[in-house]
Amino acid sequence: MAMEKRLQKELQALVNDPPVGIKVDADQIGQNLSEWLVNVDGAPGSIYNGEKFQLQFKFGSRYPFESPQVVFVGPNIPVHPHVYSNGHICLSILTDDWSPALSVQSVCLSVVSMLSSCKEKKRPPDNAIYVKTCSKNPKKTRWWYHGKQCYHSEYKTSLLGMSSMGINT
Amino acid sequence: MATAADSQDGEEATPSPNSSENGTFECNICLDTARDAVVSMCGHLFCWPCLHQWLETRPTRQVCPVCKAGISKEKVVPLYGRGSTNQQDPRDKVPPRPAGQRSEPENNTNFPGFGFGGDGGLHFSFGIGAFPFTFFASTLNLNDGRPQPPSAGTPQYAEEQFLSKVFLWVAVLFIFWLLIA
Numbered sequence: 001m002a003m004e005k006r007l008q009k010e011l012q013a014l015v016n017d018p019p020v021g022i023k024v025d026a027d028q029i030g031q032n033l034s035e036w037l038v039n040v041d042g043a044p045g046s047i048y049n050g051e052k053f054q055l056q057f058k059f060g061s062r063y064p065f066e067s068p069q070v071v072f073v074g075p076n077i078p079v080h081p082h083v084y085s086n087g088h089i090c091l092s093i094l095t096d097d098w099s100p101a102l103s104v105q106s107v108c109l110s111v112v113s114m115l116s117s118c119k120e121k122k123r124p125p126d127n128a129i130y131v132k133t134c135s136k137n138p139k140k141t142r143w144w145y146h147g148k149q150c151y152h153s154e155y156k157t158s159l160l161g162m163s164s165m166g167i168n169t
Numbered sequence: 170m171a172t173a174a175d176s177q178d179g180e181e182a183t184p185s186p187n188s189s190e191n192g193t194f195e196c197n198i199c200l201d202t203a204r205d206a207v208v209s210m211c212g213h214l215f216c217w218p219c220l221h222q223w224l225e226t227r228p229t230r231q232v233c234p235v236c237k238a239g240i241s242k243e244k245v246v247p248l249y250g251r252g253s254t255n256q257q258d259p260r261d262k263v264p265p266r267p268a269g270q271r272s273e274p275e276n277n278t279n280f281p282g283f284g285f286g287g288d289g290g291l292h293f294s295f296g297i298g299a300f301p302f303t304f305f306a307s308t309l310n311l312n313d314g315r316p317q318p319p320s321a322g323t324p325q326y327a328e329e330q331f332l333s334k335v336f337l338w339v340a341v342l343f344i345f346w347l348l349i350a
Binding site: 005 | 237
């Protein structure tokens with residue numbers, strides 16, 4: 001109930017006063033507020049300028065106390081060191097650093113800002129293995145937020161294993 | 170950007186019945202007008218039920234949802250608007266919000282600090298705690314009302330000399346142990 005009321009308010013605010021480059025289609029969302037598609041434009045001046053992306057939000061009943069599931073969907077998944085080719089995003093505010101004061105809008109802006117700070121289009125180093133082994137729900141992945149690099153936990157353990165064997169990664 | 174915001178403000182200036190004014194008094198969690206409002210030490214406003222639920226969600230890492238400052242149940246201040254208490258009593262499910270803290274105003278009638286008054290106020294005491302040092306400290310207490318030491322030659326004198334040496338050795342061993350440990 002609290003979740004629906006808050007989502008209603010967020011939707012209204014996004015439709016009435018959308019930030020630049022973020023569009024949400026209220027008709028498509030309709031009655032089922034627990035799943036949204038948000039259209040996001042690559043920021044002008046960044047290497048994603050002119051590209052269009054789509055983010056899918058899934059809200060649990062404990063939203064906003066728990067973070068939504070956020071993934072890139074659709075034909076264009078941005079090529080970025082923190083975005084896996086299945087659309088999963090490694091971004092700390094989506095799990096550990098979530099706060100109920102964040103919103104769909106602030107998450108979208110954070111994702112756009114994450115994209116904008118990137119200098120080189122590159123998949124995460126562990127993309128192939130992650131995409132094969134991961135859960136459908138990105139919140140089930142145990143991410144290691146590690147400065148510039150982003151690892152899911154299995155990759156991290158294999159990295160640690162390699163370095164303990166004397167292999168420099 | 171600025172012009173867009175300005176024109177938006179211009180439209181908002183006409184009174185709209187259901188939108189709250191500027192969102193200044195909206196809870197940062199439910200985005201509704203805060204009810205049972207509390208404010209954190211960092212100045213952020215919440216409904217008490219909303220904030221309580223958030224604190225319950227992350228019991229080990231309690232941070233302000235807005236600025237991530239440390240926050241706790243004891244350190245939020247309830248806001249009491251005029252006449253707001255008799256509107257409803259919503260303290261049925263969540264624990265009641267913490268009470269405000271009221272401290273007495275300070276009165277400076279006496280000279281502050283040194284109250285040598287009739288209440289027998291001031292006590293100083295000096296002391297060094299660890300055992301071997303109290304040995305030295307006790308030698309500094311002059312004329313403190315203890316009985317005089319027994320005169321030389323009596324068996325009590327010899328006994329006290331012996332005890333004194335024993336304690337001295339204990340102290341020396343203790344210091345030695347402290348040094349090598």
